[in-house]
Amino acid sequence: MSDPALDAAGTSLPLSPPPHTSQSAAARARGDARAASAGKEHVIDVMRGIAALLVAYFHCRQVVWVGMQAFHQNVGHSFSPGALAAYLTFPIAWGSAGVPIFFVISGYCIHRGGALRLVGNPAYRLDVGNFWLRRFTRIYPVLLAALVLTFALDSLSLQLPPVSHKIREIGLHAFLVNLFSLQGVAGKTYGSNGALWTLSLEVQFYAIYPLLFALRRRIGMNAVLAIVAAINIVSAYLLERHDIQFFTSYWLSWTLGAWIADAKARGTAGARAPAWLYVLAAAFIVGGCVAFHFGQYGAFQLWALGFACYLHKALDPRDGARHTPRGLRALSETVSRALSRVLSRCGDFSFSLYLIHLPIFVLLSSWLFRSSLQMSIWPSFGYMLVAVPAAYVFYRLVELPAMKWSASFKSGPARTVRNLR
Template identity: 25%
Template sequence: MAVSSVLAAPGPHPGVGAGAPLWAVEAWRALAALLVLWAHWGAALGWPGTGPQGWLRFAFTGVDLFFVLSGFVFAPVLLQRPVPSLRAYGLRRVLRIYPAYLAALALYVALAWAAGRPLAHLPEHLLMAHLQSREMAFYYNPAFWSLPVEVGFYAVLPLLGAWLAQGRARAALSPRPWLPRWLLLGLLALSLRLTLLGLADGAQQNRAYVLLNHVPGLLVEFLLGAWVWQRAQRPLPRAAAWAWGLAGLTGLCALAALFVGLSATAPAWLGGQMGLGAALCFAALLLASLQLARPGGAVLAAARWGGRLSYSLYLLHMAWLAPALAWSERWGAAMGSALALAGLLASCLALHWCVEEPARRWGRSRAMRWERGGVAAPVA
């Protein structure tokens, strides 16, 4: 499935740590959203690299990058300390994801109604439980498919964090070494992925195929991001950082070439299973990028704003594809694409300022009061 997320993309968590170069994470979020945009717009508008032999057709793996980034951002909850308040945690996650999604869903429902399409699967989309079949997941907006995966990750994260914390406590008291629970969790996630892959039937969309596109099949991608966070807590020599970055970039290029070479003969669902390899490469690139010096001026501002608008862009870009096609037919692909991108940017800013950011700030403020016994704390 081509788009996640992140992204739905979640906001920075206070547990990431003051030393973490969050500007790099924001820049990767922006890139992930642009990859998703390129995957959905490129072929339709004739953009470079999206033809039958174009490597940029592999841009649909931007959703896998979103999953890796989510795992990185929430790694402290998983590997360091569980959430202090489930109520506060739940409120923050709901208000970070759902209000902007609901506003975007209302837009796509209105577009479907105006086009005379039946408003099918609406209850499932309202509950963000629409990843039950390809047709249901893609009905209003193909990019919506990854949001239930993010929500599923948020739901299991506190439980997994508590389980791992219990394992650390037991290991500290035990006189003999134990296999770390985080390693067991990674092996279990990988085993589930491979088992479901063997049982999945993309043509019939059987239960294994559906679970392959939920947390049981995609948890390993989140765990890759968590591993990057854990490794980044220790200094990484410059030579090692270059090696990780080169390995990640080489792997992505190889996967893109393989995807292009197989796309003519392999079944369509096989390309989606390259996402795990892409997630591994993105994890290597993310680890390498964390060693970069913080940029200044326009580069830093672009990284920050790209990250802030990544969720809005992810939600809204498909609404502007039809105008882009119409304007391209009238004025040419370059002018039509430019006008549609300008409209998309304006709508992303409106959604961010009017819905996403106010909901995020209110949720963070309320959650901090709950976590600190009713004492209000400043909003970062």
């Protein structure tokens, strides 16, 4: 759901004019140079692609399939291809883990450029107006188009009775609630597009980010993380348990990503995080899967902690002295690289996929099966083969122009640096 790392890292946070001294100019130049030289990180795009596909297929199974319990009761221990394929989708029961992955990545990407600049120039200040303008032009044209598309697809689905229970209100009030990112506070998500509940949180994260950045400058990122964690706990008790979804209840996951960006920016070049972070990540992720049985909210918090541990380690610089693999290992690495390229490409248009997949699934189910759940798992794969290319087209027609429009508001020096790369 968040911007590509390169777009968010280098120039989304232009410098406010500092005092005209040689020392401040030198510090500014160092910060600008370091932020501009920070390239696109492959692991971020790969994880964004994984998260988008996880969430999309998680919803796909809910829309078209009867579910694992009903399937097992009907099919039993069959070893037919269809049964094996269905059983292999069992981990997708925790597919909503893609949401906290998105939150952590978003916090990392948004804060990365500012963190790098602060290292070079501790006096650096965020240009709040420009930041909000770029966030607005990046998000709202795409959101508006997604809402219009949802209205069009849901209008077709409503003509195919029995009407899917996934379709909620598609009137003007619901449209405006979602357009202004108030779903979860002033209303429900729009039509069949239930995934939009997280987008309101993202917009709220962006709105409050200047405050987080100012606190980072004054008290440091560790203290900021502790404060946000306390707010997160209080908000969960006061709001989330009453089904009021506000950013404060999920702020910790986003701030964890920002904390990682800050830690990586301040770290020594070539420094590597301890390997036990992978073990800790696995423990949190497994804990989240267990907690999911009791409720989604607690699972989200554990998954966010787990992915943050994983990301902190995965962002380590690569070892350039690796030996050339041979045999099966070489084949394995070739397949792994190819899969990473595919996932990275999906990561490029993950925002579009996230925004439009559910209305597509609901329309397909209404048209093909009159909204009845299917025993076979195969239709779910077909649905994905429709949604992913459709999301790519949406990305090319809507999201990419919005990204270019947003980029046009970059500060002059930063734009010059980017154009020279």
